[in-house]
Amino acid sequence: MADRWYVASALLGREDMAELNLNRQGFHVWMPRQTRVVRHARRRHEKRVPFFPGYIFVSLDVDRQRWRSVNGTFGVNSLVMQGERPLPCPDGLIEGLQALTDDEGIFNVAVGLRQGDVVRVISGPFAELVGTLVRHDGLGRARILLQMMHGEIAVALPVKSLVPVASN
Incomplete structure (x- = not known):
């Protein structure tokens, strides 16, 4: 059997320690990160x-x-x-998430989004609506044309609330 990806529950706030210790033992580890502004x-x-967080x-x-x-x-609760x-992760899940990671290791949904892409809103008041991406500013905001009320309506949404719609 070949290598598969598994999820380990880490101590909350100690994920970096868990990653370091697993790497020291020779395990191949991946932990997507995001940039958060702290005031x-x-x-x-x-x-x-x-x-x-915690995984x-x-x-x-x-x-x-x-x-x-x-x-x-040290730093790990246990494998799921x-x-x-x-329990292995579904095939292709981690590879798909890694494709949305930029060169600095930051998880960024916008990496996979381009102007003109069809996207689905996954959270907020417009959840499950489909639209066309007009642009994203690289700072977490996107402008999309939502298909609703027999036309298209321009809205600005957080990029993290959008996912690309798979084309057939």
């Missing part, structure tokens, strides 16, 4: 934080590797299990 004492700074992805061959040592790694064995 404190009238100062703003950007901080790289996990996109999925980290580990590539394993459960038939050849000593996967139980992941559960004993199904019975007595780790």
Whole structure:
């Protein structure tokens, strides 16, 4: 059996420690990150934080590797299990997420979006509506033309609330 991706539950706020310790043991690990603006004492700074807080992805061959040592790694609670064995991620899920990661390792849905793409809104008051991407500003905002009320209406939405519609 070849390597598959698995999800490990990490201690909240200790994901970087879990990643470091798993790498030291020779495991191939991936943790998508996002940039968050932190305000404190009238100062703003950007901080790289996990996109999925409390979770980290580990590539394993459960038939050849000593996967139980992941559960004993400092910073890790345990692998997500199904019975007595780790539960693998669906094929292609992690690869699809990695394709949405920019050169700096930041998860950015806008990486996969281009002007003219058909997108679906996944959250907010316009959830499940489909529209055409007019532009995105690289700062997290997108302008789309939503197909509603027998026409198109221009709205500005967060890029993270959009996903590309698969073309047939």
